[in-house]
Amino acid sequence: MIRADKVSVGYGSDIASAVCPPISVSMKPGEGLAVVGANGTGKSTFLRAVAGLLDVLGGQIDVFGRPVDERTRRFRADVAIVLDEDSYLPALTVREHLLLTARGHGMERVSELVTGIIEEFGLTARQQAAPTALSSGQRRRLLLASAFVRPRRLMVLDEPEQRLDSGMRDRLAERLAAERKTGGGVVMATHDPVLVRVVATRAVLLGEDEVRVVSPEVAAQAIEAM
Numbered sequence: 001m002i003r004a005d006k007v008s009v010g011y012g013s014d015i016a017s018a019v020c021p022p023i024s025v026s027m028k029p030g031e032g033l034a035v036v037g038a039n040g041t042g043k044s045t046f047l048r049a050v051a052g053l054l055d056v057l058g059g060q061i062d063v064f065g066r067p068v069d070e071r072t073r074r075f076r077a078d079v080a081i082v083l084d085e086d087s088y089l090p091a092l093t094v095r096e097h098l099l100l101t102a103r104g105h106g107m108e109r110v111s112e113l114v115t116g117i118i119e120e121f122g123l124t125a126r127q128q129a130a131p132t133a134l135s136s137g138q139r140r141r142l143l144l145a146s147a148f149v150r151p152r153r154l155m156v157l158d159e160p161e162q163r164l165d166s167g168m169r170d171r172l173a174e175r176l177a178a179e180r181k182t183g184g185g186v187v188m189a190t191h192d193p194v195l196v197r198v199v200a201t202r203a204v205l206l207g208e209d210e211v212r213v214v215s216p217e218v219a220a221q222a223i224e225a226m
């Protein structure tokens with residue numbers, strides 16, 4: 001599903017500008033990969049490369065057996081991405097966003113599905129509100145809900161716990177664990193040890209001098225010690 005081979009990521013033009021040492025890690029369907037490390041160690045940068053939003057400086061990332069190309073319809077259909085940024089259409093309500101996302105991905109008769117996801121993400125009372133009228137946590141819920149309302153084989157999530165209260169974090173962890181158990185893949189950057197323990201099957205621990213592939217428990221303990 002994902003195979004990263006000595007991947008260097010960063011914002012300059014050559015390997016010398018990489019933000020962390022090369023990353024080698026792989027992930028199969030039904031697995032969860034947590035990307036863990038202190039602030040600024042390169043978690044979001046690596047996820048951007050997995051999502052095809054940033055070219056790698058060296059090495060290679062294959063997703064579904066092919067080099068990442070986010071422009072292909074197939075990649076966009078298979079990969080649901082929620083990064084660390086607000087992105088929404090200000091003139092559409094919560095419900096309209098989710099209907100549009102599902103229909104845009106070719107789904108039909110989505111009303112019931114959308115109602116269920118809205119409820120699951122605690123947005124029922126705000127479903128007719130525009131995103132600008134939501135709290136920041138509610139907007140984050142909307143973005144996450146958008147990823148669950150569409151077909152996908154892989155979820156790429158950058159700190160999905162951000163701005164969520166603890167009840168919602170726990171429900172999200174269960175939802176992502178269920179995603180994995182039904183054969184989906186989840187790759188997520190996170191600072192939340194609960195998410196790591198519940199969702200991940202392995203983790204990549206980014207540090208300034210080394211990158212290690214570790215068990216979820218080792219990664220969760222590393223977060224707790226940061």
Ligand SMILES: Nc1ncnc2c1ncn2[C@@H]1O[C@H](COP(=O)(O)OP(=O)(O)OP(=O)(O)O)[C@@H](O)[C@H]1O
Nearest residue numbers: 011019037038039040041042043044045046159189
């Ligand atoms: N657009 C950018 N241009 C140049 N440098 C950047 C850019 N975005 C991030 N960086 C730098 O790249 C390094 C890695 O940043 P990144 O956002 O990947 O870290 P992170 O591990 O996700 O951190 P956090 O836990 O704080 O979210 C940091 O030194 C950061 O300052």
